[in-house]
Amino acid sequence: MTEDEDTRVRLDKWLWAARFYKTRSLASEAIAGGKVQVNGDRAKRARPLQVGDEVRVRQGPYEHLVVVRQLSARRGSAALAAGLYEEKPESRAAREARALQMKSVHAAFIPERGRPTKKDRREIERLKRRG
Numbered sequence: 001m002t003e004d005e006d007t008r009v010r011l012d013k014w015l016w017a018a019r020f021y022k023t024r025s026l027a028s029e030a031i032a033g034g035k036v037q038v039n040g041d042r043a044k045r046a047r048p049l050q051v052g053d054e055v056r057v058r059q060g061p062y063e064h065l066v067v068v069r070q071l072s073a074r075r076g077s078a079a080l081a082a083g084l085y086e087e088k089p090e091s092r093a094a095r096e097a098r099a100l101q102m103k104s105v106h107a108a109f110i111p112e113r114g115r116p117t118k119k120d121r122r123e124i125e126r127l128k129r130r131g
Contacts (some may be wrong), residue, residue: 008048011038011055017072019081020057020064033065035059055085061098065091 009017012027015036021027028045030036036043037056049055049068057064066085076080116124 007071008050009073010045011036011043011047011049013043013073014049014053014068014071014084015057017081018066018084019075019078020059030057059104063091063096064095088113124128 012024012031015021015030016024021030027036031043031045034042035058038047038049039054040056049071050070051071055064055068056067057066059119065088067088068084069086070084072080072084077118
């Protein structure tokens with residue numbers, strides 16, 4: 001590996017190695033769709049990353065703002081992937097607040113219980129006969 005290859009990695013490979021996406025093709029689609037920015041600019045998938053670059057990744061309702069700590073074009077364990085970047089504290093706080101908000105919204109829309117049980121049906125029949 002030359003020194004230039006050691007200090008730079010393609011953006012799509014890094015996103016895949018850092019486990020933001022399951023496949024490189026999914027990472028490439030996200031980059032093409034404008035869901036990934038590097039240092040505040042829209043990037044292309046072959047853009048070389050360097051240590052210290054700031055990467056913004058939008059995944060659904062969540063947004064990650066991370067700083068590249070290490071470069072790797074190989075996918076390893078989750079522990080190794082977590083060492084490739086450092087998430088900014090404000091990004092983590094915003095993501096956790098959004099998760100809490102999504103959880104509370106989801107809890108407000110709990111569907112009715114499904115089909116009545118035998119006990120429920122007997123109670124309904126009893127009430128109908130009364131009225």
